[in-house]
Amino acid sequence: MWQPYKKSYKAYLQLEKSLSDNSVEAYMHDLEKLTQYLQAENNMKTPADIALKDLQQFIQGIAKMGINATSQARIISGIKSFFKYCVIENIIAKDPSVLLEAPKLKRALPDVLSFQEIENIIAAIDMSTPDGTRNRAILETMYSCGLRVSETVNLKLSSLYLDIGFVRVIGKGDKERLIPVGNDAIKHIKIYRENIRNHIKPKKDYEDIVFLNRFGSSLSRVMIFYIIKDLAKKAGITKIISPHTFRHSFATHLVEGGADLRAVQEMLGHESITTTEIYTHLDRDYLRATLNQFHPAFKK
Template structure:
């Protein structure tokens, strides 16, 4: 009963919603957790279309009592809502039991970012005297210069690069495509990598159209890109927690600080909702507040007065 519906739900997400395998697995896993809870409850004989609001509330009370974070609960509720929306499509008489349930409140996470000077320090710490260093420089330029996700970087195809237009075609979440501009430096180091490194490699058949390769001529893994970024940040003496996503965050933050239109940034990042992009306006306000604190003449005069008092 439940397993049949969950399998059909997975097919719906894949075929009709076009979700990536990663997102699909997450949604299905959340529904399976709820199905397991129901199987162990006094209401184990209920089918999915017989559910009521109190069954879902009981489930989330258990998650709360287990110490599951609000962000994880919210994600789980999102997965269940997608499942119920699917059931509504398949069963016209079904009423979504989650419609009045509020999502658990989660604190808004402001991601770490790098200053432009820190970006330059990382680039300078990269050894360009070897093949991996040339490749790494090109990768960093696209992570920061085009705001790519690490999955988008490792899956970037040669056929999706339009050097003459200064654009690349990116396949993002849900296999959605977008055109993203990249800077001259990104294309400069990409050309260097392609001519000086990639052209001389024994490329695996399945990676012929993949841009960035490992030493064995296969596509790079996301984990490998993470390790590269972390190692270069350590060489540069930067103590922040660095990941490939840090460069994407920095790309967006620096655009907002420079006055870029929020809708344009949303388009370049491939965010489905502008609410996701708005987090960078919070980062920008924090940056501006720090600038006022550090450089406003009134603050400086107060600082000087404090020093005089201390003396």
């Protein structure tokens, strides 16, 4: 009874979405898994009759079959695509897959830069240019404070308390936090502000933004990514890095140095300590590597 829906869905993927043959095949395979499950359960419901509970039971069923979390997430994505199509085509009035949750996937930790690698990246900046002076201030601030890239590009002049060594940051969920800022970052923010930024006319609504592009607007997150990628290449670093690598390295270096986890949580602006705890796992790897290198019983 699902055959006509499958046929029209396939045409939609090919013609409306212009997907490749392989992608279409993958989506159809996901849908096929659902219909096979329904048949095995003697569930004769049409797409219009399917409820969230049916889909949840299907996911539980494939999990019991040993399908891993990554594959489950992909199948759920395919199922959601099908029901979205059904809503578009008025086959169903309400999408039953909206609240269908994918299993939580283990986050792959990004590469960490050593302090020396961060120094090498910063040393690759051409300080003879206005952009170089700004970029030095940006990177010093990101590493000193562990800022997210969004927090960096939105940092405000009115949030700098450099005389007492703090910056005020608005993080996720509009949550505010005060973070200590290091002497190098303070020095380069002041150099940028007094020698470069003072000569840029900010556009309307950007008067309070610290880091401006040459047109007087805030920098984009993508621009920060390209700045860091270019500098890493110049510094001869082959690790896969992004603006988040500076934040990740900030936290890792603190934990490796023995910093209190609650203090790191506060500085990073993590709502839950469990998010910060990923750095303790990384620290255990660091400790094991140290043992492997220096302890006689670990050497092979």
